[in-house]
Amino acid sequence: MAKINLNINGKTKEVDVDPNTPILWVLRDHLDLVGTKYGCGIAQCGACTVIMDGNAIRSCSTPVSSAEGAKITTIEGLSENGDHPVQKAWMEHDVPQCGYCQAGQVMSAVALLESNPNPSEEDIDNAMNGNICRCGTYLRIKKAIKTAANS
Amino acid sequence: MTIIKTKLNRRSFLKVSALAGGGMVLSFSWLAGCQPSPEQEKLGLPDEWFELNSYIKIGDNGLVTLFSPNPEFGSNVKTSMPMILADELDMDWKKVIVEQADFFPERYERQFTGGSQGIRLGWNPLRTAGAAVKYLLVAAAAQTWEVPAEEISTSGGIIRHEGSGKKAHYGEMAALAATLEVPEEIKLLKEIKDFNIIGTSRKNVDGSKIVTGKPMFTMDYKKEGMLIAMIIHPPAFGMKLKSFEAESVKSMPGIKDVFSFKVHKEDYEQNAFDTTTHPELVAIVGNSTWEVLQAKRKLKADWEKSPEREFVMAGWGGNKSTVKVPAGLENTEKHKASMEAHSKRKARELRKDGNPAAAFSRAAKVLERTYTAPFLAHNCMEPVNCFAHVTADQAELYGPIQAPEFVSNTLSERLGLPKEKIHIKLARMGGGFGQRAYGHHMVEAAVISQKVGAPIKMIYTREDDMTYGIYRPTYTATYRAAIDEEGKLTAIHIKAGGIPETPIAPNRFPAGAVDNYLAEGWEIASNITIGAFRAPRSNFIASAEQSFLDELAEELGKDPIDFRLELLDRAKNNPVGNNNDYDPERYAGVLKLVREKSFWDSPRQGIHRGVSAYFCHNSYVAEILDLRMEDNKPVIENVIAAVDCGIVINPDAAANMGEGAIVDGIGNAFFGELPFNDGVPQKSNFNDYKMIRMSEAPRKIEVHFVKNDHDPTGLGEPLFPPVFAAISNALYKATGQRFYQQPFQPQLEMMEQEIKVGQS
Numbered sequence: 065m066a067k068i069n070l071n072i073n074g075k076t077k078e079v080d081v082d083p084n085t086p087i088l089w090v091l092r093d094h095l096d097l098v099g100t101k102y103g104c105g106i107a108q109c110g111a112c113t114v115i116m117d118g119n120a121i122r123s124c125s126t127p128v129s130s131a132e133g134a135k136i137t138t139i140e141g142l143s144e145n146g147d148h149p150v151q152k153a154w155m156e157h158d159v160p161q162c163g164y165c166q167a168g169q170v171m172s173a174v175a176l177l178e179s180n181p182n183p184s185e186e187d188i189d190n191a192m193n194g195n196i197c198r199c200g201t202y203l204r205i206k207k208a209i210k211t212a213a214n215s
Numbered sequence: 216m217t218i219i220k221t222k223l224n225r226r227s228f229l230k231v232s233a234l235a236g237g238g239m240v241l242s243f244s245w246l247a248g249c250q251p252s253p254e255q256e257k258l259g260l261p262d263e264w265f266e267l268n269s270y271i272k273i274g275d276n277g278l279v280t281l282f283s284p285n286p287e288f289g290s291n292v293k294t295s296m297p298m299i300l301a302d303e304l305d306m307d308w309k310k311v312i313v314e315q316a317d318f319f320p321e322r323y324e325r326q327f328t329g330g331s332q333g334i335r336l337g338w339n340p341l342r343t344a345g346a347a348v349k350y351l352l353v354a355a356a357a358q359t360w361e362v363p364a365e366e367i368s369t370s371g372g373i374i375r376h377e378g379s380g381k382k383a384h385y386g387e388m389a390a391l392a393a394t395l396e397v398p399e400e401i402k403l404l405k406e407i408k409d410f411n412i413i414g415t416s417r418k419n420v421d422g423s424k425i426v427t428g429k430p431m432f433t434m435d436y437k438k439e440g441m442l443i444a445m446i447i448h449p450p451a452f453g454m455k456l457k458s459f460e461a462e463s464v465k466s467m468p469g470i471k472d473v474f475s476f477k478v479h480k481e482d483y484e485q486n487a488f489d490t491t492t493h494p495e496l497v498a499i500v501g502n503s504t505w506e507v508l509q510a511k512r513k514l515k516a517d518w519e520k521s522p523e524r525e526f527v528m529a530g531w532g533g534n535k536s537t538v539k540v541p542a543g544l545e546n547t548e549k550h551k552a553s554m555e556a557h558s559k560r561k562a563r564e565l566r567k568d569g570n571p572a573a574a575f576s577r578a579a580k581v582l583e584r585t586y587t588a589p590f591l592a593h594n595c596m597e598p599v600n601c602f603a604h605v606t607a608d609q610a611e612l613y614g615p616i617q618a619p620e621f622v623s624n625t626l627s628e629r630l631g632l633p634k635e636k637i638h639i640k641l642a643r644m645g646g647g648f649g650q651r652a653y654g655h656h657m658v659e660a661a662v663i664s665q666k667v668g669a670p671i672k673m674i675y676t677r678e679d680d681m682t683y684g685i686y687r688p689t690y691t692a693t694y695r696a697a698i699d700e701e702g703k704l705t706a707i708h709i710k711a712g713g714i715p716e717t718p719i720a721p722n723r724f725p726a727g728a729v730d731n732y733l734a735e736g737w738e739i740a741s742n743i744t745i746g747a748f749r750a751p752r753s754n755f756i757a758s759a760e761q762s763f764l765d766e767l768a769e770e771l772g773k774d775p776i777d778f779r780l781e782l783l784d785r786a787k788n789n790p791v792g793n794n795n796d797y798d799p800e801r802y803a804g805v806l807k808l809v810r811e812k813s814f815w816d817s818p819r820q821g822i823h824r825g826v827s828a829y830f831c832h833n834s835y836v837a838e839i840l841d842l843r844m845e846d847n848k849p850v851i852e853n854v855i856a857a858v859d860c861g862i863v864i865n866p867d868a869a870a871n872m873g874e875g876a877i878v879d880g881i882g883n884a885f886f887g888e889l890p891f892n893d894g895v896p897q898k899s900n901f902n903d904y905k906m907i908r909m910s911e912a913p914r915k916i917e918v919h920f921v922k923n924d925h926d927p928t929g930l931g932e933p934l935f936p937p938v939f940a941a942i943s944n945a946l947y948k949a950t951g952q953r954f955y956q957q958p959f960q961p962q963l964e965m966m967e968q969e970i971k972v973g974q975s
């Protein structure tokens with residue numbers, strides 16, 4: 065066990081956990097931030113995507129010790145009222161089916177648009193290929209990203 | 216105007232004053248029609264709610280809560296079912312709140328989402344429930360204003376009497392309406408042309424919660440004092456637990472308990488949704504997921520071969536049968552060999568028309584082709600999990616479950632608690648696809664909670680989930696066609712089976728369209744468990760049938776759509792045999808629509824097209840898939856689907872479902888496969904089980920609906936089965952090779968290799 069200081073969604077949090085604990089489980093079990101999802105645990109599905117210092121990372125495979133001093137944004141921290149342009153575009157295109165993968169999809173999309181405000185079709189494919197949607201909402205995700213990029 | 220007998224829907228009209236018992240109503244949802252700020256949400260709440268029936272609650276300020284009875288796994292029933300209620304109620308969608316009802320059999324008819332039947336079977340009960348409440352509100356207004364009910368009109372949640380100029384919102388009449396009786400017959404169902412919510416696109420009522428990461432899934436559920444539990448199941452089918460060293464992990468940080476348990480009691484009679492792959496499991500319970508995961512990885516357990524076992528299965532109508540589970544460690548190579556052998560043997564006759572044997576012996580030419588498909592895992596994005604809190608006198612469960620009714624019986628027996636003491640909340644599910652029809656995880660969680668005497672949340676790892684069973688079976692189908700000297704089709708013979716079931720639906724097309732027809736089935740027992748998987752059986756037999764018809768059309772020198780239409784014409788005008796369970800006209804309708812929408816008659820350079828059609832779950836679908844070869848790899852440009860599922864409730868959401876089913880089909884056709892070696896599933900996570908990703912999805916999908924006034928039918932499944940053959944038929948056009956074995960990717964890679972070798 066070790067005390068670790070985290071900066072999550074602009075707030076400082078201290079947790080006392082095994083430093084090897086993946087960020088995912090610290091968020092979900094210790095900080096009650098359950099928007100970030102578990103899908104595979106091995107960095108293959110993207111359900112657990114959060115943004116750490118501007119990059120989309122797989123929180124299931126990143127130990128919490130490596131987050132000390134970094135800024136983490138989770139789905140809960142994107143906006144106060146669900147009005148981040150990416151969230152709005154997601155609702156406009158009514159993207160989700162079951163919804164389970166969508167927090168991860170939204171976070172990957174936000175990270176993409178932050179580094180590349182006008183992504184091409186291929187840029188979108190590349191950035192989003194790490195996020196599986198079992199319900200097959202890929203076409204709507206793509207449309208929503210384009211809408212968000214234009215807004 | 217239709218007269219409806221309310222007696223038929225007795226349960227929908229029961230007024231149960233206490234809402235589903237202590238704290239069972241889930242958190243307040245946002246208004247369905249718009250996304251209000253928290254401020255509006257507060258303002259909108261009434262002081263008092265009046266319950267008009269099981270589905271509808273009206274607040275004194277006119278706000279209406281509609282309960283969505285069926286579990287939601289992504290097919291959007293939580294939006295579309297309340298839309299049906301709201302339309303008959305003449306309610307303004309913007310003033311509606313939607314809540315997920317708990318499992319409550321005394322109040323709701325059928326709380327089962329699966330088989331694409333939610334809307335089809337909910338249609339009449341929901342319309343009736345909406346219309347009946349409107350009736351009560353009008354009656355209350357008539358009484359209050361002392362005017363005849365016939366002179367009163369309603370719209371958008373407002374009641375009006377033209378003559379006197381009186382008007383009130385529903386909330387003002389709700390108190391009185393709640394005291395009135397529903398007559399046995401009412402004449403209030405709307406005319407289809409008067410629908411103003413049904414048939415218009417409405418956003419997912421949970422959309423904003425999903426994109427803001429609100430807790431909605433069982434996985435997100437938490438309760439004071441809750442512990443985390445994980446299971447360990449045998450590594451192979453055909454193995455069972457021998458021993459384990461609890462002590463080796465008990466002292467690890469956060470670990471509370473380690474024990475083994477039986478999923479069912481010894482003499483328990485299973486029902487069809489009780490699939491328990493492994494009768495005994497090991498449980499590890501602790502404080503946090505990561506701690507339990509560490510212990511799970513470290514725990515030493517020994518396994519041994521399981522002998523043949525059997526259990527009693529209680530079937531429909533009180534029929535009991537004994538099911539034998541064979542011993543042995545199975546593998547895919549042997550499966551293939553035994554399926555091949557079975558294909559050559561005589562099989563069970565399922566349907567025979569005319570004299571197929573004579574037609575084949577007279578044939579000038581026989582076309583025979585065999586198709587195969589592997590086991591598939593569901594791989595819902597939310598791994599299996601369940602919350603349970605079992606105390607001495609009751610059980611509270613919250614879990615992803617498509618069919619709560621079945622599991623509530625099982626739970627009651629296993630826990631020794633009466634059924635009324637089992638409270639099941641219906642969580643939003645992170646995917647279902649058939650897997651969540653089976654409630655083993657709820658039983659497991661409940662047993663664990665009972666043992667440790669605490670609320671627990673049991674979580675499967677992805678590996679547990681993928682290797683637990685309940686798979687789509689593996690299948691083989693051999694199609695034969697007899698062609699006479701004039702080049703006319705005279706007979707079709709299908710022989711199909713699988714492990715452990717046959718995929719044939721013997722009365723479906725092309726039965727009824729061919730003079731001489733024979734369908735035979737066979738099956739091979741196995742200890743690998745199977746379950747419903749998006750359009751069970753249809754998902755394979757459609758691919759075999761529609762690939763075969765494509766090849767047959769070519770053999771006969773006909774356009775593949777014309778050929779199908781000719782067969783359907785025959786089935787319509789002069790059907791062969793009895794019990795043909797499809798409507799040839801509606802079937803032909805989707806083929807004609809897809810031909811028109813795809814400009815089938817004007818092919819484009821470099822685009823290879825495959826067509827396919829199928830009827831299942833009461834709906835008709837035809838699809839055309841366009842692909843282009845890029846560096847000898849297929850790129851799917853467009854998929855055009857034509858669907859006849861009757862009245863479409865929520866068109867944009869329906870299109871979304873259709874797009875998803877098509878993407879799912881493409882993924883499984885190219886990549887889906889779960890092989891076995893010595894009983895061990897050879898894939899256990901997404902690093903080796905390839906799922907379709909964005910770059911492999913089609914560039915475009917168009918879903919066109921046939922417009923008609925038929926009652927709505929299935930939508931979640933019917934678009935899935937035709938995709939497979941649309942791909943194989945397009946691949947044939949692109950490569951000159953037929954694809955008989957799913958998944959298609961290995962054959963494509965081999966071809967690519969050959970081309971490379973040829974070029975170098």
Ligand code: FES
Nearest residue numbers: 103104105110124
């Ligand atoms: S849960 Fe982290 S990538 Fe799948």
Ligand code: FES
Nearest residue numbers: 162163197198199
């Ligand atoms: S919406 Fe269900 S997995 Fe993506």
